[in-house]
Amino acid sequence: xxxxxxxxxxxxPAQGGFAVVLDRTAxxxxxxxxxxxxxxLGAARVLAVHTDGVTITHTTDAPLTPGDxxxxxxxxxxxxxxxxxxxGEHILSGALHRLFGAENVGxxxxxxxxxxxxxxxxxxxxxxxxxxxANAAVRADTPVHCWVPDPETLARTEYRSKKExxxxxxxxxxxxxCCACCGTHLARTGEVGLIKIISYAHYKTGMRLAVAxxxxxxxxxxxxxxxxxAAGRLLSAPVGALTPALERLQGGEAALKxxxxxxxxxxxxACAANAAPGVPAVLWADGADGDGLRRMAMAITAKxxxxxCTLAPGGQGLAYALSAAPGGDVREVCKALNAAFAxxxxxxxxFCQGSLAAADFDAVKAxxxxxx
Numbered sequence: 001x002x003x004x005x006x007x008x009x010x011x012x013p014a015q016g017g018f019a020v021v022l023d024r025t026a027x028x029x030x031x032x033x034x035x036x037x038x039x040x041l042g043a044a045r046v047l048a049v050h051t052d053g054v055t056i057t058h059t060t061d062a063p064l065t066p067g068d069x070x071x072x073x074x075x076x077x078x079x080x081x082x083x084x085x086x087x088g089e090h091i092l093s094g095a096l097h098r099l100f101g102a103e104n105v106g107x108x109x110x111x112x113x114x115x116x117x118x119x120x121x122x123x124x125x126x127x128x129x130x131x132x133x134a135n136a137a138v139r140a141d142t143p144v145h146c147w148v149p150d151p152e153t154l155a156r157t158e159y160r161s162k163k164e165x166x167x168x169x170x171x172x173x174x175x176x177x178c179c180a181c182c183g184t185h186l187a188r189t190g191e192v193g194l195i196k197i198i199s200y201a202h203y204k205t206g207m208r209l210a211v212a213x214x215x216x217x218x219x220x221x222x223x224x225x226x227x228x229x230a231a232g233r234l235l236s237a238p239v240g241a242l243t244p245a246l247e248r249l250q251g252g253e254a255a256l257k258x259x260x261x262x263x264x265x266x267x268x269x270a271c272a273a274n275a276a277p278g279v280p281a282v283l284w285a286d287g288a289d290g291d292g293l294r295r296m297a298m299a300i301t302a303k304x305x306x307x308x309c310t311l312a313p314g315g316q317g318l319a320y321a322l323s324a325a326p327g328g329d330v331r332e333v334c335k336a337l338n339a340a341f342a343x344x345x346x347x348x349x350x351f352c353q354g355s356l357a358a359a360d361f362d363a364v365k366a367x368x369x370x371x372x
Contacts, residue, residue, distance in 0.1 A: 018059070279306055296308075
């Protein structure tokens with residue numbers, strides 16, 4: 001039902017608008033992990049819908065007149081999305097329960113994905129198996145049945161529920177799963193379209209899943225596929241062969257890092273060999289990374305027994321490494337350097353490291369030689 005007519009029972013000012021109560025409504029109030037419907041009541045926009053368990057209250061942006069008959073219209077794309085997410089969650093939760101005994105202990109239709117919490121940890125293989133079974137139930141396109149059974153029928157019916165229930169219990173049967181639920185659902189499982197587990201992580205005693213169903217699942221898969229193809233073009237590898245391509249890239253990167261470290265050690269030894277004993281040194285080391293600057297400064301100090309600062313382009317200006325003479329403390333010099341040249345950094349008495357916003361090496365060198 002997308003459109004309906006109802007009589008306005010009451011309307012009063014409320015936070016954010018006006019609180020409207022009708023004699024009947026098709027607007028779903030927020031609850032059970034599902035967001036509320038929005039739409040219109042006559043010319044007024046429905047901003048939120050809540051219930052205290054007895055009365056359903058619509059928050060509108062304009063007042064309505066008690067006693068008037070008003071036409072309600074749901075914002076259908078959002079309702080359809082909620083039905084796809086909720087029905088898909090039932091089917092997937094049912095598969096996880098049947099296959100592995102996992103209980104659904106948390107559910108929320110958020111943006112962009114549905115959050116599902118399970119009672120027990122699950123392996124990637126188990127999640128993949130449950131996802132495959134859930135999508136088989138979608139393709140089977142069987143009816144979704146929602147009903148309130150009489151007490152005798154309820155007593156002999158097996159169904160999932162997060163808590164003990166009394167009184168009338170609404171059951172939803174979808175894709176072989178039967179669950180107590182107050183939410184809105186599709187007419188057939190095929191309308192879910194697709195169920196996709198986007199991500200998963202251990203959470204408390206179980207797992208937290210991010211799940212997309214229906215249009216959300218299509219958009220997620222399309223986005224992931226486009227991103228994967230783009231990565232494949234950068235790696236010169238087709239989709240399906242990205243892992244070995246990345247492994248080769250990581251292997252090459254590790255080899256380059258090892259070569260860079262060896263070259264920086266050689267450079268550090270050469271600089272140390274030419275350093276004057278007992279004289280503070282400030283050196284320019286274009287191309288050195290943070291680790292290279294550290295190696296050079298420490299090597300020169302070890303040779304000269306004097307403080308040393310090495311600098312190179314880095315950050316917004318210059319990166320630096322500052323080592324102290326044996327038993328010395330360069331923290332105050334580091335603090336003054338940062339203050340003078342808009343820098344950030346620090347460390348221990350024997351060694352400090354950071355970066356400067358200024359890029360004038362000569363000015364920094366003059367400051368350091370005077371300070372050291």
